[in-house]
Amino acid sequence: MKIKQIVLASRPHGLPTSQNFRFEEKEQKKIGEGEVLLKSWFISVDPYMRGRMNDVKSYAASFKVDEPIAGGVVAKVIESGSKSFNEGDTVFGMLPWATYCIEKAENLRKIDTKSVPPGYYLGILGMPGLTGYFGMMDIGKPKTGESVVVSGAAGAVGIVAGQIAKIQGAYVVGIAGSDDKCKLLKEQFGFDEAVNYKTSKTMKQEIASVCPKGVDVYYDNVGGEISDAVISNLNFHARVVLCGQISQYNNTEVQMGPRILPRLLTRSIMVKGFIVRDYSERFEEGFAHLTGWVKEGTIKYTQTIIHGFDKLPGTFLGLFSGKNHGKMMVEAE
Amino acid sequence: MKIKQIVLASRPHGLPTSQNFRFEEKEQKKIGEGEVLLKSWFISVDPYMRGRMNDVKSYAASFKVDEPIAGGVVAKVIESGSKSFNEGDTVFGMLPWATYCIEKAENLRKIDTKSVPPGYYLGILGMPGLTGYFGMMDIGKPKTGESVVVSGAAGAVGIVAGQIAKIQGAYVVGIAGSDDKCKLLKEQFGFDEAVNYKTSKTMKQEIASVCPKGVDVYYDNVGGEISDAVISNLNFHARVVLCGQISQYNNTEVQMGPRILPRLLTRSIMVKGFIVRDYSERFEEGFAHLTGWVKEGTIKYTQTIIHGFDKLPGTFLGLFSGKNHGKMMVEAE
Numbered sequence: 001m002k003i004k005q006i007v008l009a010s011r012p013h014g015l016p017t018s019q020n021f022r023f024e025e026k027e028q029k030k031i032g033e034g035e036v037l038l039k040s041w042f043i044s045v046d047p048y049m050r051g052r053m054n055d056v057k058s059y060a061a062s063f064k065v066d067e068p069i070a071g072g073v074v075a076k077v078i079e080s081g082s083k084s085f086n087e088g089d090t091v092f093g094m095l096p097w098a099t100y101c102i103e104k105a106e107n108l109r110k111i112d113t114k115s116v117p118p119g120y121y122l123g124i125l126g127m128p129g130l131t132g133y134f135g136m137m138d139i140g141k142p143k144t145g146e147s148v149v150v151s152g153a154a155g156a157v158g159i160v161a162g163q164i165a166k167i168q169g170a171y172v173v174g175i176a177g178s179d180d181k182c183k184l185l186k187e188q189f190g191f192d193e194a195v196n197y198k199t200s201k202t203m204k205q206e207i208a209s210v211c212p213k214g215v216d217v218y219y220d221n222v223g224g225e226i227s228d229a230v231i232s233n234l235n236f237h238a239r240v241v242l243c244g245q246i247s248q249y250n251n252t253e254v255q256m257g258p259r260i261l262p263r264l265l266t267r268s269i270m271v272k273g274f275i276v277r278d279y280s281e282r283f284e285e286g287f288a289h290l291t292g293w294v295k296e297g298t299i300k301y302t303q304t305i306i307h308g309f310d311k312l313p314g315t316f317l318g319l320f321s322g323k324n325h326g327k328m329m330v331e332a333e
Numbered sequence: 334m335k336i337k338q339i340v341l342a343s344r345p346h347g348l349p350t351s352q353n354f355r356f357e358e359k360e361q362k363k364i365g366e367g368e369v370l371l372k373s374w375f376i377s378v379d380p381y382m383r384g385r386m387n388d389v390k391s392y393a394a395s396f397k398v399d400e401p402i403a404g405g406v407v408a409k410v411i412e413s414g415s416k417s418f419n420e421g422d423t424v425f426g427m428l429p430w431a432t433y434c435i436e437k438a439e440n441l442r443k444i445d446t447k448s449v450p451p452g453y454y455l456g457i458l459g460m461p462g463l464t465g466y467f468g469m470m471d472i473g474k475p476k477t478g479e480s481v482v483v484s485g486a487a488g489a490v491g492i493v494a495g496q497i498a499k500i501q502g503a504y505v506v507g508i509a510g511s512d513d514k515c516k517l518l519k520e521q522f523g524f525d526e527a528v529n530y531k532t533s534k535t536m537k538q539e540i541a542s543v544c545p546k547g548v549d550v551y552y553d554n555v556g557g558e559i560s561d562a563v564i565s566n567l568n569f570h571a572r573v574v575l576c577g578q579i580s581q582y583n584n585t586e587v588q589m590g591p592r593i594l595p596r597l598l599t600r601s602i603m604v605k606g607f608i609v610r611d612y613s614e615r616f617e618e619g620f621a622h623l624t625g626w627v628k629e630g631t632i633k634y635t636q637t638i639i640h641g642f643d644k645l646p647g648t649f650l651g652l653f654s655g656k657n658h659g660k661m662m663v664e665a666e
């Protein structure tokens with residue numbers, strides 16, 4: 001059987017292009033003992049994968065040139081050499097960008113797709129959801145009545161982080177890149193206010209006007225000038241949840257910006273970078289809370305599904321121009 | 334009785350000068366019920382006082398123009414209208430820069446000057462010592478074998494912070510502004526290494542070479558380019574204790590520097606600004622530990638004492654050119 005896969009053709013310098021990816025065809029091998037043959041169903045694209053395209057030490061291992069890109073995938077079991085899985089099961093795993101693949105059973109997790117859409121395991125019930133949960137609950141810790149600002153608020157993580165802050169009784173403002181997204185945040189996801197950073201000329205003043213009592217928690221997915229504006233509005237004892245810096249991922253040099261340490265000092269502010277893996281021992285707790293909130297309707301979620309395996313590189317690139325509402329993924333078909 | 338006092342003549346723009354201070358003479362009033370007449374003995378000068386000269390919201394209230402500068406003072410009781418104090422007692426209080434003053438007894442603390450020098454209550458057994466203690470113990474939390482870097486290491490706080498890290502079993506590097514200070518740090522205060530930032534041309538590489546395993550805790554008193562160099566060497570899960578930013582206090586505008594959030598993110602680093610008052614409920618604990626360490630000789634301390642009340646403004650200004658070894662103060666005489 002022939003399969004299609006996508007490998008890293010070359011490392012990007014700055015913004016990646018389709019030239020950094022290459023489609024390949026190869027003959028699929030037979031499964032061995034304890035292995036499972038999988039057909040990819042939903043394939044995740046995530047901003048953190050940009051870092052893995054570089055050859056530098058970061059929190060996730062680098063992709064290798066001429067080897068497949070890999071990430072979160074929801075797949076169907078086609079053939080099983082393991083007692084743990086049967087043909088027809090739906091599983092989640094960290095898998096290559098390929099139409100089919102073989103994986104050891106121990107690296108797969110069976111998922112229930114009857115009560116929630118399968119793509120949710122790449123979003124609200126997967127890495128982005130857990131990231132929103134632990135960042136907000138363990139670092140942000142918003143109290144009733146506090147003001148919380150979320151950047152990248154209409155993204156896979158931001159939507160969850162903001163709604164969790166609402167559950168904690170906070171006043172929540174989202175920052176997003178279009179009027180459509182801002183409308184969605186307020187009307188569908190219960191944010192109190194939303195700011196379109198692309199049409200705002202004075203972000204610092206705009207944040208001040210929607211947060212008249214200052215900002216107590218800043219959940220940051222983007223960095224850069226948006227973060228400068230929010231940091232200028234932080235209150236005494238504020239917490240900055242450093243979750244993503246998508247505005248900086250494609251820079252080839254460290255950007256300059258206003259020094260923030262003096263403000264962090266004079267206001268006793270904490271900034272904490274994290275990656276969801278830091279909380280791996282508590283995944284069960286997070287997963288249980290998120291599943292409960294989704295099933296009872298307390299947290300709403302949205303996903304942008306692009307159809308066709310061949311669209312994967314373009315869909316990934318779309319993350320950096322904000323093409324997604326909520327979690328973005330490709331349905332392989 | 335005539336007394337001399339020093340008032341804020343005008344708010345500095347940038348680096349303060351002697352023009353921002355004015356000496357005044359006034360007639361001392363009589364003490365009332367519950368009040369104490371004090372003669373200033375040792376008067377503290379501290380970097381944080383620069384912030385109080387501005388008219389902006391910070392962690393300490395602003396000084397008022399035409400009113401006395403105030404800070405930590407060790408004083409002798411000359412006359413007492415309170416049962417809590419007797420003539421001849423030595424006390425500590427937050428008092429005006431004045432040769433004599435009257436203060437309510439409830440704002441004063443009697444101190445023991447038999448077993449430790451009186452100036453220690455402005456340093457190791459006062460605000461700077463507690464700042465070093467809580468910053469290092471509660472935020473830095475160095476573990477045995479970890480690498481700790483302290484900037485402003487030969488200052489009133491840095492000397493304590495570094496020695497506390499040594500007590501915790503860490504490898505400790507100090508950054509200071511002269512070869513003399515570096516020698517002192519290694520020979521007298523037990524630092525493992527010391528770097529003179531004034532003669533180093535490539536601080537980032539120099540930090541990398543004295544901390545070959547990277548930096549786990551950075552206790553920052555200075556900010557600016559020194560901090561850029563250390564932050565570039567921080568390890569995964571490093572902690573930055575944000576205690577001071579003396580290099581930035583005299584800036585009239587926010588300085589630009591390399592953006593640090595991306596590095597904090599990808600290495601799961603925490604930065605926490607604090608002020609010693611955040612720990613006021615635990616002062617007894619800190620004071621008890623520091624007193625024990627000083628009395629048993631585990632922590633050594635040094636002070637720079639300038640003689641003469643009239644030298645106060647110049648001594649304060651000297652902090653910004655690094656004129657002090659350890660805690661700097663004026664003996665009023």
